[in-house]
Amino acid sequence: MFRRFVGAVAVGVALAATSGCTVPVDAVAGISVAADGHLLGVMMVCGHQIDGATLYADSDDVNKQVTVGSWTADRPLMPGLATWPLDSPAAGWTATRSLAPLTAKTAYALYGWTKDNSWSASSISFTPADRDRLTAGQVRYDSISDSGDESAITVSIEEFKAAACQNT
Numbered sequence: 001m002f003r004r005f006v007g008a009v010a011v012g013v014a015l016a017a018t019s020g021c022t023v024p025v026d027a028v029a030g031i032s033v034a035a036d037g038h039l040l041g042v043m044m045v046c047g048h049q050i051d052g053a054t055l056y057a058d059s060d061d062v063n064k065q066v067t068v069g070s071w072t073a074d075r076p077l078m079p080g081l082a083t084w085p086l087d088s089p090a091a092g093w094t095a096t097r098s099l100a101p102l103t104a105k106t107a108y109a110l111y112g113w114t115k116d117n118s119w120s121a122s123s124i125s126f127t128p129a130d131r132d133r134l135t136a137g138q139v140r141y142d143s144i145s146d147s148g149d150e151s152a153i154t155v156s157i158e159e160f161k162a163a164a165c166q167n168t
Contacts, residue, residue, distance in 0.1 A: 027121035028164040029053060029110045030141030032083065032157070033134045039086045039099075041071065042139050042157075043112050046165035048119045049076040050112040055086065055099065058107040058125050068108065069099035076114075081161050102128045122168065124152065144168075 027050045030042040041053050052072040056065045069086055071093045084090040087099045102108060105127065112121030124141050130152075134140060139160040143153045144167040155163070 023113070023117050023120040025122050025168050026050075026119045027077075027112050028141055028160075028168060029112050029121040029124050030139040030160060030164070031110060031124055031126055031131060031134070032139045033131065033136055034085065035136040038088065039102075039131055040083050041086050041110060042141070042160070043077055043082045043121060044160060044164040045077050045079050045082070045112075045121075046168050047079055049078055049114060050082075050119065050121055051076050051114045052096070053110060053112045053121070055108055055110045058109040067097055068102070069095070070097040072096050077112075081157075102131075104128050126152070 026048045027043055027045040030044070032040040032042050034040055041055075043050055043053060050073070052070065054067055054071075055069040056067045059065050071084065071086070071090075073082070074092045074094065084093045089095065107125055107127055109123045109125045111123035114120070122142055122144070126140060130140060134154065137157055138154050139157055140152060140154045141160060141164060142150050143163070144150050146167065
């Protein structure tokens with residue numbers, strides 16, 4: 001009896017260790033700039049909802065990731081496109097942490113989330129130099145190919161709306 005119990009616990013521990021505890025992705029985060037050059041968050045919600053977004057200084061070491069901005073939508077973002085300025089107040093959004101100044105040569109990542117961790121948005125990593133190469137009407141986001149490869153690409157907002165949800 002004891003051996004059976006120990007065996008069951010070992011199987012449970014092995015399953016827990018090998019199963020992913022990630023939040024399912026059902027949206028795509030991107031960045032853009034307004035005509036005046038201000039940084040914009042861009043979120044394409046594919047099927048469910050997203051409640052907010054966080055921008056952090058990216059690091060391979062999770063303990064060194066520092067939040068530099070966080071925003072909560074006044075109402076959940078439903079399927080479709082949403083944009084908002086990251087560096088100033090925006091209608092429909094509350095800055096839960098106002099954007100800190102971005103530092104050259106630092107990598108940042110923007111991602112979306114739900115309050116109950118039921119859904120998330122794929123993130124986009126970028127540097128201030130990446131932002132500076134954008135023009136109004138362009139979106140930089142991580143595209144996922146049919147084979148699962150990720151790469152940051154810059155496309156028109158129309159292309160982003162048409163393609164972003166294809167491989168989520």
